[in-house]
Amino acid sequence: MNFDRRRTLLTSLLLIVYFGLHYYFLNSEDIYHPIKDSLMRITTSFFCYYSTEHVTFIFSTLFLLARNYGWRQSPLFWLRQKSRGAIINKYTQNTILLSLLVAVLHGAVGVLFTLFVVKNDQLVQNQFYTLALIYTGVLFLYLLIVGLIALNLENFVSPMQAIILTIIIMFSAHFLGKGHWSPVVDLEIFPDAYLNHELTLNELILRPLRLAGISVILYLIGSNFIYRRDFLK
Amino acid sequence: MVISMKSYFYRYIKSKKSLLIAGLMVLFPIIDLFFLNSQWEEKFTVNQSLFLVGNSEGHMMQILFLWFLPIYLLIMVSEYYIQDVASGSNTVQIVKVGKKKYFTNQLLFSFLVAFTVMLLALLVNLALAFILNHNSVQDPTTSSLGLYRKYIPQHPELAYGYFMLTHQALANLISILLASFLSGIAAVGLTALCFLFPKRVYAYFLSFALWILLITGKHSLLKAIQPFNEYPWTQLLTNVLLFLILVALLTLSSLIYKVKSDEL
Structure with a gap:
């Protein structure tokens, strides 16, 4: 269950290649024929690189699969820990690291590729860098929530089943978000800034706090659930 | 050959996991039809209310079904080799029927299962649409017929779209068969991937990453299986051919590697 250095490196390489190819396939028209509205189309169009649909359906699934791949679950790990409380701390620490890695890679690939398409002046004028940084932060918190939900479910079912259940939960959360609030609504940074002009300072403070609050609650739930886990199974 | 296929068939019937996924795959299009009828005030005609046409709002079931298709196919049939390696029964079967036959049988069986289940799911959806929407009249595409007539002299590659709109039942049947065939091919590709990487992680x-790349952007595979789209037929053919070439390369390379390499 510790991070394997070689596997983590391989996962990050795969993710970089994947994010790059994904960006290229989604925006190939803008890459070859850039127009004035390219930045809008890259950041705010339906099913774009930064859209909530892609985050919920694809990136969170990939994150869960990468999490399954990047960690080696060895029985020795359980033996070496002092208590079950220490296990959940280690788990949460690794989830934080991995979601930070995925979010930073996503953001870095997005910014680098956008630099090739849109001129720097226009990016600075539209505050793209600031918004991309905020987006990376919010995406990190969102992926942390996804990881913690999967971690809590793994106390009761096998890792593969936990992934499928988490996908179903995130899926229903996305469709809940159309009428009410759900964590994925907070990821709409670019549409709110460029189209709706709703991204006030109040919102910017509230959004990360909400997501962080949910992840703290999930951590507390997990630290209770870990005592019911059957490690022998 | 027939005997070993029979064993696969029994394995499929006895496996609860595979049957559950097959049931899910049949269920998604049915749910989609009920969503469609509840979301719009007037019911669509039979040809416009099928699963692959995608007239429902939000496209929930299409996303659940088509975007996560490789995961369903892997759980249903394509990961049989992974199970064999985990239990060690692959060596027994290879000793019994030979390497070449073992691997080709796996590929053939995964194609058959994926093709049959997809065809069954879409045909059940078709039959249900005939029962529920048989006397409805709403057709959102009729307004675009005039536009097609206007633009076809300048853009002859749009003729396929016009043909689909004027022969809707035929277009639906073509897309159902094409979707079933392509999902069978996808299952073959996934099985070949499992030969190369016999571990679930x-x-x-x-x-999943490969499939998502195949269905995004200009060369998306899903454009080809949706009837009544406005893309030129040259692009649809290119997308299908690209997918077929990729799967053929993957399958051939993994088959040659597995058959020629010495496992001892």
Whole structure:
């Protein structure tokens, strides 16, 4: 269950290649024929690189699969820990690291590729860098929530089943978000800034706090659930 | 050959996991039809209310079904080799029927199962649409017929779209058969991927990432299986051919590697 250095490196390489190819396939028209509205189309169009649909359906699934791949679950790990409380701390620490890695890679690939398409002046004028940084932060918190939900479910079912259940939960959360609030609504940074002009300072403070609050609650739930886990199974 | 296929068939029937996924795959299009009828005030005609046409709002079931297709196919049939390696029964079967036959049988069986289940799911959807929407009249595409007539003299590659709109039942049948065939081919590709990476963590991650890349952007495979689209037929043919070439390369390379390499 510790991070394997070689596997983590391989996962990050795969993710970089994947994010790059994904960006290229989604925006190939803008890459070859850039127009004035390219930045809008890259950041705010339906099913774009930064859209909530892609985050919920694809990136969170990939994150869960990468999490399954990047960690080696060895029985020795359980033996070496002092208590079950220490296990959940280690788990949460690794989830934080991995979601930070995925979010930073996503953001870095997005910014680098956008630099090739849109001129720097226009990016600075539209505050793209600031918004991309905020987006990376919010995406990190969102992926942390996804990881913690999967971690809590793994106390009761096998890792593969936990992934499928988490996908179903995130899926229903996305469709809940159309009428009410759900964590994925907070990821709409670019549409709110460029189209709706709703991204006030109040919102910017509230959004990360909400997501962080949910992840703290999930951590507390997990630290209770870990005592019911059957490690022998 | 027939005998070993029979064993696969029994394995499929006895496996609860595979049957559950097959049931899910049949269920998604049915749910989609009920969503469609509840979301719009007037019911669509039979040809416009099928699963692959995608007239429902939000496209929930299409996303659940078609975007996560490799995961369903892997759980249903394509990961049989991973199970064999985990239990060690692959060596027994190879000794019994030979390497070449073992691997080709796996590929053939995965194609058959994926093709049959997809065809069954879409045909059940078709039959249900005939029962529920048989006397409805709403057709959102009739307004675009005039536009097609206007633009076809300048853009002859749009003729396929016009043909689909004027022969809707035929277009639906073509797309149902094409979707079933392509999902069978996808299952073959996934099985070949499992030969190369006989571990769940690698196979699921790689297959999902590959599939998502195949269905995004200009060369998306899903454009080809949706009837009544406005893309030129040259692009649809290119997308299908690209997918077929990729799967053929993957399958051939993994088959040659597995048959020629010495496992001892």
